[in-house]
Each structure stands twice: as C-alpha cells, then as structure tokens.
Amino acid sequence: MALPAIDPARYEDQLAAKLARYRAEFAEFGLPAPAVFRSAPLHYRLRAEFRLWHHEGRIDYAMFDSAEPKQPILLDTFAAAAEPIARLMPLLRERLQASDPLRRKIFQVEFLATLSGECLVSLVYHRPLDEAWEAAARTLATDLQIQLIGRSRKQKIVLERDWVQEVLEVDGKRLSYQQLEGSFTQPNGGVNRQMLSWARAQARDLGGDLLELYCGNGNFTVALAPLFERVLATELSKSSVRAAHANLAANGITNVAMVRMASEELSDALAGGREYRRMAGIDLAGYRFSTLFVDPPRAGLDEGTIALAKGFDNLVYISCNPDTLRANVAALAASHRIAAAAAFDQFPYTHHLECGLLLQRR
Numbered sequence: 001m002a003l004p005a006i007d008p009a010r011y012e013d014q015l016a017a018k019l020a021r022y023r024a025e026f027a028e029f030g031l032p033a034p035a036v037f038r039s040a041p042l043h044y045r046l047r048a049e050f051r052l053w054h055h056e057g058r059i060d061y062a063m064f065d066s067a068e069p070k071q072p073i074l075l076d077t078f079a080a081a082a083e084p085i086a087r088l089m090p091l092l093r094e095r096l097q098a099s100d101p102l103r104r105k106i107f108q109v110e111f112l113a114t115l116s117g118e119c120l121v122s123l124v125y126h127r128p129l130d131e132a133w134e135a136a137a138r139t140l141a142t143d144l145q146i147q148l149i150g151r152s153r154k155q156k157i158v159l160e161r162d163w164v165q166e167v168l169e170v171d172g173k174r175l176s177y178q179q180l181e182g183s184f185t186q187p188n189g190g191v192n193r194q195m196l197s198w199a200r201a202q203a204r205d206l207g208g209d210l211l212e213l214y215c216g217n218g219n220f221t222v223a224l225a226p227l228f229e230r231v232l233a234t235e236l237s238k239s240s241v242r243a244a245h246a247n248l249a250a251n252g253i254t255n256v257a258m259v260r261m262a263s264e265e266l267s268d269a270l271a272g273g274r275e276y277r278r279m280a281g282i283d284l285a286g287y288r289f290s291t292l293f294v295d296p297p298r299a300g301l302d303e304g305t306i307a308l309a310k311g312f313d314n315l316v317y318i319s320c321n322p323d324t325l326r327a328n329v330a331a332l333a334a335s336h337r338i339a340a341a342a343a344f345d346q347f348p349y350t351h352h353l354e355c356g357l358l359l360q361r362r
C-alpha cells in the first residue's frame with residue numbers, strides 16, 4: 001500500500017474528496033446528506049505496526065511504500081500513532097538498541113494503545129525466546145509502564161496480560177472494554193466514540209429486540225443493549241467472543257445472549273435451516289426483532305444475510321468498504337430506503353471511508 005502523507009493542512013480537502021465520492025456513488029439510492037464525523041488530524045491511530053531495520057549496528061523503525069517495496073523508510077516516531085505510542089517509540093527503540101537479548105533477531109514491533117492511556121507492545125523475533133529475554137523484557141515493561149508480549153515461531157510469552165483496558169465516554173456514560181492483542185478493535189478511538197454515539201441515536205426510538213452480527217468484542221453491543229429489550233449478538237472469532245462476555249459483565253449488561261457463529265450460519269438458523277448446537281438454549285422464536293445491526297468485514301454481507309436483512313424493519317449498517325456497502329444497498333433497494341447516513345473519517349489521508357446507514361423498510 002502507498003504510504004499516506006499525513007499533513008493536517010490537507011485534512012479538510014482529503015475528507016471533502018471522500019465525501020463527494022460517497023454522495024455520488026449512493027445518489028441513485030437517495031442518500032440523505034450524511035452526518036460527518038471528523039478524525040483528529042494527528043495521533044489518531046490506536047494501532048501501529050513497524051518493521052525493525054538492522055543496519056550499521058543500529059536498529060530503526062521502518063515502513064515500506066508499495067512504490068518502492070525494498071526501500072525502508074526509517075522513522076523515529078509516527079504522526080498518525082496515538083500519543084502514548086508516539087511518545088513511547090523513541091524510548092523503546094533506545095532500550096531495544098541497548099540490550100542484546102531484546103535486540104537480537106527482532107524484526108517487528110506492534111503497538112496497541114487506548115484513549116485511557118494504556119499501551120501494549122508486542123516484540124516479534126526470528127529466534128526462540130529464552131530466560132535472558134524474559135528477564136530483560138520484565139525490566140523494560142516495568143520501566144516503561146507497558147504491557148509486553150514476546151512472540152516468535154510457535155511461541156508467545158505474555159508477561160502480564162494480552163489485553164488493554166479501554167474506557168470510552170459515549171453520550172455521558174463511561175463504557176469500558178477489554179481489547180485483545182491480535183483481535184479486531186476499531187483503530188481510531190476518537191472516531192469510534194462518534195460511531196457509537198451515532199448508532200445509539202439511530203436506535204434510540206426503535207424499541208423491541210436487536211439482532212447484532214459481527215459484534216467483535218462487544219464494542220457496539222455494550223452501547224446499544226440499554227436501548228433494546230433483548231439482544232442476540234453473534235461473532236465468529238472465539239477470542240473476541242470471550243472478550244465480549246467480559247465486556248458485557250464489566251458494563252453491567254444483562255439483556256444480551258452471545259453466540260459464537262458465522263453470520264452465514266445464523267442466517268441459515270433463522271431461515272429455519274439446520275439445527276446448530278451452539279444455539280441450544282436460545283429461544284429464537286421468542287425474539288421480537290425490530291432491528292438488525294451489522295458491522296461486517298470489508299467483504300460486506302453474504303447472500304444469506306442479505307435475505308435475512310430483507311425481513312427486518314430497520315437495518316443499521318456500519319461499513320468500512322463503500323463498494324460492498326453499495327452492492328448490499330442495491331440488493332436491498334426494493335425493500336428498504338436509506339433513512340439516515342453518516343461518514344466517519346476513521347482512516348484520514350487514505351481513500352478509505354467508514355460509512356453508516358440506517359435502512360428502513362419501504
């Protein structure tokens with residue numbers, strides 16, 4: 001991928017270009033004027049990943065541009081990275097440089113931070129990690145006050161925990177989330193807060209029960225559940241489902257049933273297909289679903305899920321890919337109209353735009 005030029009002077013222009021494309025591509029579906037949610041122009045990414053480049057006795061963070069994939073771009077810090085990561089980067093580099101067990105055959109560093117100020121760092125190696133590594137890593141983690149993980153082939157050493165605790169203030173409430181290393185979490189925390197608030201505003205008067213697909217660690221579930229009588233939430237990833245259970249409990253949410261299932265399987269179960277053992281104890285027929293909430297990966301919705309969506313009065317759709325969103329909206333156009341739209345600039349200075357739509361039955 002070509003590396004974006006991160007330049008706050010370009011922020012409004014790059015956003016305007018993306019909004020113009022969004023409006024044009026959805027004009028035929030009667031897109032209402034989207035509510036626009038901006039990113040911070042700098043230090044917005046809570047995740048960042050760098051190669052470590054060994055040269056002339058020193059190591060440096062490196063990124064690569066697809067135009068010149070063999071030429072490392074060396075950096076001390078990174079303007080897109082959230083403040084805790086940007087502050088940590090030079091300190092961490094110096095400490096890695098100065099320690100033989102920490103430096104030897106390290107090739108990648110991954111950062112995961114929170115708006116609450118926590119930071120987790122994964123150091124990735126081309127060699128097995130031993131006791132000398134672990135002793136040096138413990139001192140480093142204590143000195144820099146970070147969570148630290150060491151990884152190499154078939155080895156993962158978690159010094160304390162492999163997650164960070166995020167706290168997001170949404171509509172005056174403090175929502176807390178366990179966010180796992182290696183599992184999906186929204187990369188732009190400031191924009192995520194705005195997405196949660198927008199989704200709550202769409203759902204506020206819908207009532208009844210909610211079906212949520214692709215719920216991840218319960219990011220939206222925790223924010224939306226208080227607005228519905230009952231919620232059935234599903235997600236494919238085992239580790240995310242575990243985090244979602246922890247997050248529901250931590251936020252005192254008791255009206256959600258969570259099932260680990262692919263959206264394809266859930267649509268099949270709801271369409272009266274085969275029986276799924278994971279649905280044992282879930283009284284599907286007892287739900288009075290008013291609303292379907294989806295936040296799928298870039299591929300968008302599969303055919304079964306589109307068929308399922310056709311039966312809902314309300315569909316709240318968060319999408320990280322306007323192309324598949326457009327195809328899915330086209331497939332629903334005969335039954336549903338767009339009642340509200342949003343643009344979330346989750347990925348500034350790239351051509352990516354996160355979109356939100358409320359679709360309602362015609």
Ligand SMILES: C[S@@+](CC[C@H](N)C(=O)[O-])C[C@H]1O[C@@H](n2cnc3c(N)ncnc32)[C@H](O)[C@@H]1O
Nearest residue numbers: 184214215216219235236237262263295296297
């Ligand atoms: C864009 S993320 C959204 C997660 C969550 N809503 C959030 O805000 O953090 C998409 C999620 O869909 C899950 N997923 C991918 N394919 C799936 C499938 N076929 N069925 C169910 N979940 C799937 C991924 O594990 C990921 O957690």
